[in-house]
Amino acid sequence: MVxxxxxxxxxxxxxxxxxxxxxxxxxxxxxxxxxxxxxxxNLLPDYNxxxxxxxxxxxxxxxxxxxxxxxxxxxxxxDRPAVFCRNANGWVTIPSSIKLPNNQQDRDMIARELLVKFxxxxxxPLVDLKKAYLKF
Amino acid sequence: xxxxxxxxxxxxxxxxxxxxxxxxxxTQQKFFDPDEAENFYYFGTYDVDFxxxxxxxxxxxxxxxxxxxxxxxxxxxxxxxxxxxxQGKHSLGVGILNKxxxxxxxxxxxxxxxxxxxxxxxxxxxxxxxxxxxxxAGKVVIEKNAGSCFGAAIRGGDLICxxxxxxxxxxxxxxxxxxIGGDAGAFTGFMMQRGRIIILGNVGINxxxxxxxxxxFVGGEIGSYGSDAVDSELTESDQDWLRRKLKVAEIGxxxxxxxxxxxxxxxxxxxxxxxxxxxxxxxx
Numbered sequence: 001m002v003x004x005x006x007x008x009x010x011x012x013x014x015x016x017x018x019x020x021x022x023x024x025x026x027x028x029x030x031x032x033x034x035x036x037x038x039x040x041x042n043l044l045p046d047y048n049x050x051x052x053x054x055x056x057x058x059x060x061x062x063x064x065x066x067x068x069x070x071x072x073x074x075x076x077x078x079d080r081p082a083v084f085c086r087n088a089n090g091w092v093t094i095p096s097s098i099k100l101p102n103n104q105q106d107r108d109m110i111a112r113e114l115l116v117k118f119x120x121x122x123x124x125p126l127v128d129l130k131k132a133y134l135k136f
Numbered sequence: 137x138x139x140x141x142x143x144x145x146x147x148x149x150x151x152x153x154x155x156x157x158x159x160x161x162x163t164q165q166k167f168f169d170p171d172e173a174e175n176f177y178y179f180g181t182y183d184v185d186f187x188x189x190x191x192x193x194x195x196x197x198x199x200x201x202x203x204x205x206x207x208x209x210x211x212x213x214x215x216x217x218x219x220x221x222x223q224g225k226h227s228l229g230v231g232i233l234n235k236x237x238x239x240x241x242x243x244x245x246x247x248x249x250x251x252x253x254x255x256x257x258x259x260x261x262x263x264x265x266x267x268x269x270x271x272x273a274g275k276v277v278i279e280k281n282a283g284s285c286f287g288a289a290i291r292g293g294d295l296i297c298x299x300x301x302x303x304x305x306x307x308x309x310x311x312x313x314x315x316i317g318g319d320a321g322a323f324t325g326f327m328m329q330r331g332r333i334i335i336l337g338n339v340g341i342n343x344x345x346x347x348x349x350x351x352x353f354v355g356g357e358i359g360s361y362g363s364d365a366v367d368s369e370l371t372e373s374d375q376d377w378l379r380r381k382l383k384v385a386e387i388g389x390x391x392x393x394x395x396x397x398x399x400x401x402x403x404x405x406x407x408x409x410x411x412x413x414x415x416x417x418x419x420x
Contacts, residue, residue, distance in 0.1 A: 030371075041330050041349055041350075042349070042350070042351055042400075044373055044374070044377045047380075053174070056174075056176070057176050060176040060177075060235070061176065061235050061254060061273075061274075062186060062235060062237065062256055063256070063274075063275060064275075064383075064384040065380065065381075065384055067273055067274065067275065067292065067293055067294060068272060068273035068274075068291070068292025068293050068311065068312065069292075070313070071291075071292055071311040071312065071330060071331065086272075086291060095170065098170070114170055116176070117168075117170050117172075117175075118168060118170075119178065120175040120176060120177060120178060120179065121168045121172060121175070121179075122179050123167070123168040124168075124179065126179075127179045127180070130179070130180060
């Protein structure tokens with residue numbers, strides 16, 4: 001049997017998360033990194049979008065800026081917008097009554113506000129754990 | 137809470153004989169009202185006043201006694217506590233989950249200010265290994281130098297060392313910001329997963345070795361890059377953020393941030409994608 005001449009097409013194996021190996025979003029191209037999480041963890045907050053609640057929170061804590069909330073972004077859980085609560089190790093879904101704006105920076109501020117409210121709520125799961133297991 | 141006992145259909149793992157027990161307590165639903173009373177502090181923490189100030193001499197106390205005394209002072213409403221004679225004791229100021237203004241008049245030993253969430257701390261001296269390990273939120277400022285593993289595994293907050301730091305700064309960090317006014321040692325940002333490190337001076341070998349994500353900004357010379365650490369373009373947004381953060385850190389006010397190098401993860405070591413949590417959930 002005569003072999004066909006010509007270059008055999010090599011299959012390029014897609015490596016997840018590696019730039020150049022998959023179709024990048026505009027944001028990924030801009031920052032030169034691929035976004036493997038449910039949101040861009042490196043997105044820096046836009047302080048012009050800060051909400052009055054967050055301003056009061058920063059003032060109450062005596063901080064100069066958003067501090068730990070700089071790392072908080074809005075993601076999704078089961079097709080619903082959500083924010084991750086590190087203390088409860090779970091996603092807090094955004095109530096459908098809250099209308100979400102079109103840009104990520106505004107959405108992130110809403111996520112930060114909601115997360116603070118959830119963590120400081122007496123209904124937070126850690127409150128029950130604290131009551132049950134607090135040693136001193 | 138999901139009542140899994142009522143689920144009669146066997147899961148895939150169950151039908152394959154991998155386990156027989158009914159999995160309970162893995163899914164939890166908690167409801168709360170976002171419009172409920174405005175509260176800025178964790179449930180059960182102390183209501184302290186920054187203007188209420190006191191001194192605490194820990195010369196004749198061990199770390200456990202000193203930490204309990206700090207807790208007692210917070211319960212009495214003191215929002216500013218000055219610790220006298222820390223004398224390099226280990227594990228001072230750990231586990232503070234309260235808003236607080238804490239000032240150490242001296243140096244700390246190993247593991248100082250570990251696992252804290254919220255306080256503003258100023259240490260007018262040096263610190264040993266693993267200062268502010270697992271910091272969740274707040275601000276810790278060290279006026280002099282710091283030892284190895286500075287800010288190991290921090291998850292949030294601002295950790296500032298005005299002097300130089302040892303090796304493995306920000307090892308395994310998962311968020312927050314570490315700011316170094318001087319130089320940093322080898323393996324800075326080793327295996328970091330999120331967050332940002334700013335080094336105004338030089339940094340040692342293997343910078344950002346095996347980093348998964350996050351960003352490192354360097355103002356001086358880099359000894360060498362670690363595995364999968366790559367250069368990236370410094371954007372306008374980065375520069376604005378750097379200027380603001382250095383102002384917060386009270387260092388490098390006249391530092392030219394536009395000449396800083398930005399290092400990120402090349403992500404060739406990645407083994408997970410954005411579907412992983414959902415897939416994992418399905419597998420469980």
